[in-house]
Amino acid sequence: MIELTDVRKVFPARRGAAEVTAVDGVSLSVAAGEFAGVVGPSGSGKSTLARLVNLLERPTSGRVVVDGQVLTDLDDDGVRKARRTVGMVFQHFNLLDSRTAAGNVEHPLELAGMGRAERRARVADLLDLVGLADRHGSRPGQLSGGQKQRVAIARALAARPKVLLCDEATSALDPASTAGVLDLLRQVRAELGLTVLLITHEMAVVRAVCDSAVLLDRGKVVDGGPLAEVLTRPHSPLAAQLLPAPAVTDTRGDLVRITVTESAPEGRVLRTLAGELGLDVEIVGGSVETVAGRRFGRLLLAVTGDDGRLDPALQRLRDGGSLVERALPGDEPVPVDLTEPEPDPAGQAPAFARLLDSPDVQR
Numbered sequence: 001m002i003e004l005t006d007v008r009k010v011f012p013a014r015r016g017a018a019e020v021t022a023v024d025g026v027s028l029s030v031a032a033g034e035f036a037g038v039v040g041p042s043g044s045g046k047s048t049l050a051r052l053v054n055l056l057e058r059p060t061s062g063r064v065v066v067d068g069q070v071l072t073d074l075d076d077d078g079v080r081k082a083r084r085t086v087g088m089v090f091q092h093f094n095l096l097d098s099r100t101a102a103g104n105v106e107h108p109l110e111l112a113g114m115g116r117a118e119r120r121a122r123v124a125d126l127l128d129l130v131g132l133a134d135r136h137g138s139r140p141g142q143l144s145g146g147q148k149q150r151v152a153i154a155r156a157l158a159a160r161p162k163v164l165l166c167d168e169a170t171s172a173l174d175p176a177s178t179a180g181v182l183d184l185l186r187q188v189r190a191e192l193g194l195t196v197l198l199i200t201h202e203m204a205v206v207r208a209v210c211d212s213a214v215l216l217d218r219g220k221v222v223d224g225g226p227l228a229e230v231l232t233r234p235h236s237p238l239a240a241q242l243l244p245a246p247a248v249t250d251t252r253g254d255l256v257r258i259t260v261t262e263s264a265p266e267g268r269v270l271r272t273l274a275g276e277l278g279l280d281v282e283i284v285g286g287s288v289e290t291v292a293g294r295r296f297g298r299l300l301l302a303v304t305g306d307d308g309r310l311d312p313a314l315q316r317l318r319d320g321g322s323l324v325e326r327a328l329p330g331d332e333p334v335p336v337d338l339t340e341p342e343p344d345p346a347g348q349a350p351a352f353a354r355l356l357d358s359p360d361v362q363r
């Protein structure tokens with residue numbers, strides 16, 4: 001449904017600032033109906049990538065195909081039409097304060113020239129879909145953050161898009177509203193058969209709703225794939241974000257890091273090592289999470305016993321489908337801090353833009 005091939009976006013140098021390669025040769029494929037995540041530290045190019053998918057930004061080079069249409073081959077008029085297949089929601093909702101919830105959802109339909117009666121019926125359906133039928137007359141100022149994002153989702157769905165782009169759509173919400181909006185996204189994906197590209201710096205969001213994800217770093221995809229595959233991939237930096245491995249702080253004994261899955265759960269691992277092979281096993285650390293609807297965990301085990309038995313024991317676990325690694329201090333990718341900087345309190349241009357506008361730099 002979304003096919004990016006070697007896409008680059010270079011923002012040219014301007015007013016003394018060097019040029020920025022925001023997206024640097026990204027190839028990405030998202031199947032119809034897939035819920036795909038894009039994660040990465042602040043400034044890694046996530047928002048630019050989203051804007052390249054609906055051609056709000058034209059790539060410097062590379063190809064963008066959405067729903068079989070080569071957007072990069074279209075002129076501006078063609079792009080404007082094609083953009084209706086892609087809805088978008090943002091962190092700060094971008095609702096019109098002067099309009100009611102219904103008025104905001106109606107806005108894109110007016111722009112598309114839909115007749116009044118048809119518009120009203122469509123708006124009622126959309127507000128019903130997002131669970132806000134009773135708030136149609138409320139203005140954004142009277143709605144909670146979660147409700148505002150529901151209105152924004154209804155508006156994004158108004159033109160019946162096939163793809164929904166969500167750029168940090170839950171980042172301004174409290175945990176309960178985040179859970180509600182994620183449930184709604186899951187529901188509309190299932191009911192409308194949408195493809196969702198979800199940009200976030202919150203790994204809990206990826207764990208909750210995504211089937212697949214890519215990790216961006218300085219404009220490049222450094223890791224990615226279906227989450228179930230990523231989590232069982234040795235030394236995966238994306239897996240380290242999704243399910244951080246317990247830190248190795250103790251080098252006594254043989255430390256073993258085991259990724260458990262539904263088909264090779266921790267009970268079986270412990271039974272094999274302790275019960276069948278008679279090794280002495282201690283759990284040093286670990287966690288188990290639900291990712292992409294399935295259970296995954298990482299355990300750090302200290303195993304002692306007959307030295308000669310350990311390696312064959314680990315091999316036996318690997319043969320049973322577990323990812324098993326001998327753990328040494330510092331051998332695992334350290335999750336990077338993905339926390340976005342606080343949004344600008346004044347809601348103005350980012351600090352770097354203000355810097356560019358200062359008289360000192362303008363000369």
Ligand SMILES: Nc1ncnc2c1ncn2[C@@H]1O[C@H](COP(=O)(O)OP(=O)(O)O)[C@@H](O)[C@H]1O
Pocket residue numbers: 011020021022040041042043044045046047048049
């Ligand atoms: N319109 C623009 N002009 C110049 N530089 C930009 C523009 N938009 C983004 N950038 C730069 O591109 C890089 C990636 O930005 P962005 O896509 O917003 O990253 P993210 O969403 O991951 O935080 C940053 O260095 C940012 O400053």
Ligand SMILES: [Mg+2]
Pocket residue numbers: 046047048
């Ligand atoms: Mg961003």
